[in-house]
Amino acid sequence: MDGIHDMGGMHGWGSVVIDPDEAVFAEPWEAKAFAFGALSARLTGMNLDAMRHAIDRQHPYDYLVDGYYGRWLGAVETMLVDSGVLPPGAVEARARRLRGEDVAEPAPSEPHKPDYQPTGAGSIRQIDDPTAFAVGQTVRARHWSHPGHTRLPRYVRGRTGAVVAVQPSQVLPDTHAHFIAESAQHVYAVRFASTELWGPDAEPFELTIDLYESYLEPA
């Protein structure tokens, strides 16, 4: 989806400050949000790509205001509600009760986890299909998008680069996040010149990004 999360190349953000004394978790709740996120696939019958999509789907306002672990917390809540493990509104109602408000909690829901089992651990899969592209070949990132999950960012779409490595084949996030199929594909490290991405006045540099086979076409 073309959402707020797809940030590569956006203007207007200002500078980046490194805090050398940063704690791993700034607040105790961030640690909890991390742990719930790490356990979310197990709790909901979903997977890492579905969790990323639950983050991507948050309203842009929330996405920016909540920060990294706030987004994790929101994504876990979304996954728990989507899978019926918790009814809609359960977290907010409980949180309000915790601060002393007299609000009713929603009735428990019937879990309806996705009827979908991964064929193995992690995302790497062995596939027998021949590779469509070879190292050194010129390829173009497809100029398409869809409202579901994808790992094809806007800033490379329609741009031409060269395959520099064939990576391990992996489940396709676009279908795996939606419990359609693993659709494991070859993945290619594709290198782009900065001028191809950002025009003739770009800083000179190169950028390499991993792209799934169906994101690419011959150029």
Added chain:
Amino acid sequence: MTADPRTRDLPGPALRAEALESLLVERQLIDPKVVDGLINRYAHDVGPLNGAKVVAKAWTDPEYKARLLADGTAAIAELGFSGPQGEHIVIVENDTDLHNVVVCTLCSCYPWPVLGLPPAWYKDPAYRARIVREPRTLLAEMGLTLDESVKIQVWDSSSEVRYFVLPQRPPGTEGLSEEELAALVTRDAMVGVAEVAAP
């Protein structure tokens, strides 16, 4: 106009996390001990010291370095480091002519087994937006001014491959032990927004 989607008096994240935990515990869906174990592991045990050991070994053991560059995941596992977000780790080596820097523009993918959880700057929208567009400018703002002759290679972690930068060994460190070298290696150098400074 897009309406502000958030109820103004919505409980904040600390209360929501507490609420979520109580709902999951009362349904016996999570074990607080498992939650605490995960938190402790990433707060204390899995961090950039792991990556620093990998770098120091690569600097002092040419055979290890060759294995690391050929198969990062396996060579890192030799030192006992593996786990989530480390399914396939590729090492990219800096030298006098080439500087590598890593980002994840779409979320904040990061090689947890060697670096732990990502720091705030790595997750900052400004970093995710700008490092793929004006890396030399942004690196200079972050304290790393590269000579114009040094080429920059940016790696956007968009698949489950994780990239790990092998920084250059600083001059004047010939006599140092692996342990002493590891103490010099910083997290930021292993992502590519800093160099390793001589002692």
